[in-house]
Amino acid sequence: MNLDQYDIALLSFLQSHGRATHHQIAEHVSLSPSQIGRRLQRLESIGVIAGYRVVLREDRIGLNVMAFTGLKLKHHGDSIIERFQREIAVLPEVLECHAVVGDTDYMLRIVAGSLQDLSEFVMKKLMRVPGVDSIQSNIVLTTFKRDGAMPLDRAPTRVN
Structure with missing residues (x-):
């Protein structure tokens, strides 16, 4: 392109x-x-x-808790991964889900109204997704940069 x-x-x-x-x-x-x-x-x-x-600000609409959650699967077969992805896709609390390399298999960005809401989501929904083995969450304390714009001057795009 x-x-x-x-x-x-x-x-x-x-x-x-x-x-x-x-x-x-x-x-x-x-x-x-x-x-x-x-x-x-x-x-x-x-x-x-x-x-x-x-782009909405979560805190202005009552979604006051954001977490970055690493998730490991028990097994990695095609059918397990496909089912996991289908299940995650319908959870509105999960804003993003990325397959990653490292200590976890997936990294999720999750929002919730409170720590209690996050806890209930993790325990009652996320842990019950078939194939999930373990979860580790990092709670966001404050966000000081959230531009979201792609650094086009750094992109290795062919320019005419």
């Missing part, structure tokens, strides 16, 4: 101004709004842009 300087500029702007109109993006990127529309359509169709969303 080839991204040129305009694509990179467009994507950089869009990461921090997700509600910008084509006209606003065009002013920043020095292209016409119609060119912005075509580029966005292309970037969406090739999967560079996966979607658009609003």
